[in-house]
Amino acid sequence: MKLPIFLYGSHVLREPAAEADLEKKDDIRALIADMKETLASADGCGLAAPQVGVPTRILIVDGRELVDAYPYLKDFTRVMINPVVVEESSRTCEYSEGCLSVPGIYADVRRPESIRVEYFNDNFEKVSETFDKFACRMIQHELDHLDGRIFVDRVAPIRKKMIAKKLLNISRGKVSARYKTKLD
Numbered sequence: 001m002k003l004p005i006f007l008y009g010s011h012v013l014r015e016p017a018a019e020a021d022l023e024k025k026d027d028i029r030a031l032i033a034d035m036k037e038t039l040a041s042a043d044g045c046g047l048a049a050p051q052v053g054v055p056t057r058i059l060i061v062d063g064r065e066l067v068d069a070y071p072y073l074k075d076f077t078r079v080m081i082n083p084v085v086v087e088e089s090s091r092t093c094e095y096s097e098g099c100l101s102v103p104g105i106y107a108d109v110r111r112p113e114s115i116r117v118e119y120f121n122d123n124f125e126k127v128s129e130t131f132d133k134f135a136c137r138m139i140q141h142e143l144d145h146l147d148g149r150i151f152v153d154r155v156a157p158i159r160k161k162m163i164a165k166k167l168l169n170i171s172r173g174k175v176s177a178r179y180k181t182k183l184d
Helices: 025-040 133-146 157-171
Strands: 046-048 058-062 075-087 092-099 101-112 113-121 124-134
Touching: 025 046, 025 058, 025 101, 058 133, 075 133, 092 133, 101 124, 101 133, 101 157, 113 133
Parallel strands: none
Antiparallel strands: 046 058, 058 075, 075 113, 092 101, 113 124
């Protein structure tokens, strides 16, 4: 089922998410299926459970639509349940980011160049994996959502000042998106 995506200004986006209860496998599978359908219909590359109003540590990323710009993402999809960053590089890089919860705004964000994450996959198997390049970027962006952060929190102060009015409009629901949105 397609779920509404909560917009900037919604409280659920600012709360740290709770760990998913791995005993509730059916509930987790249903949420993941809904998140995948929602992400596909919104033409995004990542979605965290808080973005659909569920304050749980689950995220999905799908880079397959970005293959023209990033050929190495040809088969890249991940479901991460209770992900934890266990290592990050001291080297950083900057990319332009956008977000389904902040439609129409893009800004450069500096993040670690690579990370190692431990998580449970959608088969409930524990995984430890290292990511770099744009895959790393997508995962870090979604991990921020699980911690109550949004990419605009990481932009340079001057840029944040430049987008302040747009952010205010989004928080008031004055925004157009091609997918269903919601404010709490």
